[in-house]
Amino acid sequence: xxxxxxTILLKEAVLEAQRRDLLPPVTMPDIVLERPQNPExxxxxxxxxxxxxxxxxxxxxTIAQNxxxxxxxxxEIDSIAVASPGFINFSLKSxxxxxxxxxxxxxxxxxxxxxxxxxxxxxxEFVSVNPTxxxxxxxxxxxxxxxxxxxxxxxxxxxxxxEYYINDAGGQMDAFYRSLYxxxxxxxxxxxxxxxxxxxxxxxxxxxREIIAEEGGKLSDKPAELGKIGVAKVxxxxxSDLEALGVSFDVWFSENSLFEQGQYDRVxxxxxxxxxxxxxxxxxxxxxxxxxxxxxxxxxxSDGAPTYFATDIAYHYNKxxxxxxxxxxxxxxxxxxxxxxxxxxxxSALGIDPGRLQIIISQMVTLKxxxxxxxVSKRTGEIIILRxxxxxxGPDVCRFFFLSHSAxxxxxxxxxxxxxxxxxxxxxxxxxxxxxxxxxxxxAQERGIDYKEGNVSLLTGDSELALIRNMLQLPEVLELVAxxxxxxxxxxxxxxxxxxxHNFYEKCRVISSDNALTSARLKLVEAAQIxxxxxxxxxxxxxxxxx
RNA sequence: GCCCCUGUAGCUCAGAGGAUAGAGCACCAGCCUCCGGAGCUGGGGGCGAGGGUUCGACUCCCUCCAGGGGCGCCA
Numbered sequence: 001x002x003x004x005x006x007t008i009l010l011k012e013a014v015l016e017a018q019r020r021d022l023l024p025p026v027t028m029p030d031i032v033l034e035r036p037q038n039p040e041x042x043x044x045x046x047x048x049x050x051x052x053x054x055x056x057x058x059x060x061x062t063i064a065q066n067x068x069x070x071x072x073x074x075x076e077i078d079s080i081a082v083a084s085p086g087f088i089n090f091s092l093k094s095x096x097x098x099x100x101x102x103x104x105x106x107x108x109x110x111x112x113x114x115x116x117x118x119x120x121x122x123x124x125e126f127v128s129v130n131p132t133x134x135x136x137x138x139x140x141x142x143x144x145x146x147x148x149x150x151x152x153x154x155x156x157x158x159x160x161x162x163e164y165y166i167n168d169a170g171g172q173m174d175a176f177y178r179s180l181y182x183x184x185x186x187x188x189x190x191x192x193x194x195x196x197x198x199x200x201x202x203x204x205x206x207x208x209r210e211i212i213a214e215e216g217g218k219l220s221d222k223p224a225e226l227g228k229i230g231v232a233k234v235x236x237x238x239x240s241d242l243e244a245l246g247v248s249f250d251v252w253f254s255e256n257s258l259f260e261q262g263q264y265d266r267v268x269x270x271x272x273x274x275x276x277x278x279x280x281x282x283x284x285x286x287x288x289x290x291x292x293x294x295x296x297x298x299x300x301x302s303d304g305a306p307t308y309f310a311t312d313i314a315y316h317y318n319k320x321x322x323x324x325x326x327x328x329x330x331x332x333x334x335x336x337x338x339x340x341x342x343x344x345x346x347x348s349a350l351g352i353d354p355g356r357l358q359i360i361i362s363q364m365v366t367l368k369x370x371x372x373x374x375x376v377s378k379r380t381g382e383i384i385i386l387r388x389x390x391x392x393x394g395p396d397v398c399r400f401f402f403l404s405h406s407a408x409x410x411x412x413x414x415x416x417x418x419x420x421x422x423x424x425x426x427x428x429x430x431x432x433x434x435x436x437x438x439x440x441x442x443x444a445q446e447r448g449i450d451y452k453e454g455n456v457s458l459l460t461g462d463s464e465l466a467l468i469r470n471m472l473q474l475p476e477v478l479e480l481v482a483x484x485x486x487x488x489x490x491x492x493x494x495x496x497x498x499x500x501x502h503n504f505y506e507k508c509r510v511i512s513s514d515n516a517l518t519s520a521r522l523k524l525v526e527a528a529q530i531x532x533x534x535x536x537x538x539x540x541x542x543x544x545x546x547x
Numbered sequence: 548g549c550c551c552c553u554g555u556a557g558c559u560c561a562g563a564g565g566a567u568a569g570a571g572c573a574c575c576a577g578c579c580u581c582c583g584g585a586g587c588u589g590g591g592g593g594c595g596a597g598g599g600u601u602c603g604a605c606u607c608c609c610u611c612c613a614g615g616g617g618c619g620c621c622a
Contacts, residue, residue, distance in 0.1 A: 038566070047565055053602075060602080085602070087566070130622065172622055197621090283620055294549080294618085301620040308622045337551050338617045363552060364615065404571090405560065408552055410615060412559075424585070426571050432585050440582055480563075492561055495570065506578095506587045525582095547585070 001114075001475055002076055006044055006090055007031050009074070013067040014048070022066045026055040035473075042081065042089035043469065049086035060086025097468045098456040104471060104527040112474035112534050116482050117158030123319055124150045124160060126331040127242065130167035131234040132176040133201055135241050137413065138333055138365045140386040144402045144540065145362055146331045147247045148487040151538050156482035161325070163251040165315060168231060169259070170308055175199065177227035183208035184226060188217045207233050241387045245395050246540045258314040264306065267317040267350075268299070276349050286313075291345040309339075313346050320352050329485065331360045331407075360485055362407040368414045389415070396541045400427040403539055404491040426495055431544050433498035434536065437529040438545040440510050444522055449511070454519030463504040464524060470500045471531045478538075487539075494535045501528050 010031050017023040029051040036045045049064035056063060064082040071080060078093040104111045126146025129139050147162065154160045167173070179199045185192035187208045194200065207230055211219065219226040242248070258264045271277050271286065278285050282302035286309070289296055299310040319328050332339070340361070344354040367384045390398055392415065404426075405411050444451065459465070477493045480486075510521045533543040 032563070034563075034565080036566075041566070050565075050602075083566075167622065170622070281620080298620045303620080307620070334552075334616050336622080340551080361552075409560080410553065424572075428585050429571080436583055443582055488561075492570075502586060509582070511582050
């Protein structure tokens with residue numbers, strides 16, 4: 001990337017300045033290159049002189065001038081300018097810019113990929129809702145976040161595994177089994193009491209009725225088998241809801257398997273050996289206080305049942321030690337926030353750098369229909385099902401909307417607004433850009449225009465160069481998203497590219513009587529299509545040829 | 548009481564310690580003999596409050612105010 005080359009130039013200039021005594025031997029600050037907001041300030045700007053000024057005890061402008069005088073202009077760069085109070089601004093040469101169009105076309109769908117990960121194995125675990133009911137909109141947010149992050153990481157040189165952890169053990173499952181059993185009995189006309197901690201949603205009755213339709217009443221004396229069938233049905237619904245959103249997984253990992261495969265016993269023995277386990281009040285505890293936590297946590301209840309925390313420890317033991325992921329990314333809802341620090345504590349107790357476990361907390365989603373707020377609760381049955389939302393506004397709108405908010409911010413999703421603006425929507429703005437391009441390329445094909453020999457150096461207009469500059473940012477955006485794990489930059493970038501394209505379209509006629517210019521612009525248009533499609537696909541959205 | 552997240556335009560949200568804080572929607576005014584008007588151009592309007600660090604703070608630190616979430620032998 002050109003950005004990296006400029007960084008190297010600056011670094012070398014500092015070292016050279018120090019060799020020539022133009023700069024005292026102070027330590028090198030981090031060299032950050034910025035994209036100036038004002039195009040008059042060039043393509044990249046560095047504040048390195050300002051950062052050096054204090055420790056070097058020199059005027060930043062003098063430092064800037066000294067550094068610039070030591071840099072030999074490479075081919076890509078048109079000019080390097082010093083600006084007060086101490087900026088160094090780099091402008092790219094338009095010949096170099098236009099040449100990049102060819103590079104984008106030859107890279108195709110792989111354009112923008114960067115090798116940040118260098119093949120490192122990384123796991124993204126997301127959704128992981130226990131199979132007790134359908135997904136609600138909050139889960140949808142996590143699903144979109146996780147699947148997009150996984151795509152970006154895969155394009156950034158990581159070996160990515162997308163994983164769903166099925167909580168098919170523990171107390172919540174018990175409540176589910178007992179609720180289903182009660183509903184089943186009731187549907188058969190037998191008087192049965194729902195457990196007070198049970199699942200009262202309508203869908204439980206649907207499942208019971210469905211099972212009766214398929215199996216009849218023969219499961220009345222086989223609650224275990226009934227439960228199994230119920231879970232399978234819920235999982236099937238969950239999978240299809242996720243598919244409707246364009247979300248898929250490589251691994252569906254069962255919590256139960258941690259007991260069957262022995263990870264649970266192994267990790268408990270491991271922790272005991274290291275002295276992290278204590279017993280009090282009839283229960284087994286993880287002594288997280290020894291690792292700086294506020295309090296200890298129960299691993300095995302006094303009735304002998306392991307907690308969710310205990311199996312999660314076994315699961316992370318499996319992730320890091322048995323499967324050897326160098327990085328594990330978990331996406332959790334805001335209600336799991338309290339689980340973060342003790343999980344990190346556990347990981348370090350396992351002898352693993354807790355920095356290798358990255359947990360993204362996605363904040364709550366509240367749904368509104370106009371002024372009416374809708375509460376989301378699975379237990380009481382007042383649930384806004386993800387599927388309803390997807391069916392109502394479509395997966396693309398859903399994905400774009402969720403993605404354009406940072407995970408840290410709470411969201412209000414106004415269904416009414418989403419539908420009302422459905423045709424006047426940033427999603428369509430971006431997709432329309434892609435469809436417009438497709439239509440231009442179709443026309444070119446119909447007219448039999450072969451633009452392979454087009455000369456891109458004819459692309460000298462402001463709007464043409466602006467579009468190229470914009471397209472060249474894709475690898476930087478990927479790097480940003482992969483390193484910060486903040487996919488919300490993608491939709492904003494997509495919007496940006498679409499805007500510069502629409503602007504170009506307005507100013508420049510692509511297919512005209514000027515054959516040479518037509519060929520050159522068709523190349524530009526094809527490159528723009530590649531960039532828009534790639535960005536949309538990273539977000540898990542479609543790039544329509546027609547709308 | 549303690550911990551986490553948030554407070555930026557009328558609304559929904561971006562903003563990587565730097566130069567004149569951005570986008571979409573809404574509102575107002577313009578733009579079609581020609582490749583898709585789901586488009587383009589222009590306009591009005593904003594960093595919760597107060598301190599601090601810094602050459603420079605929406606950004607980092609502290610206090611306060613406001614909203615959301617968490618502090619289980621639930622998951």
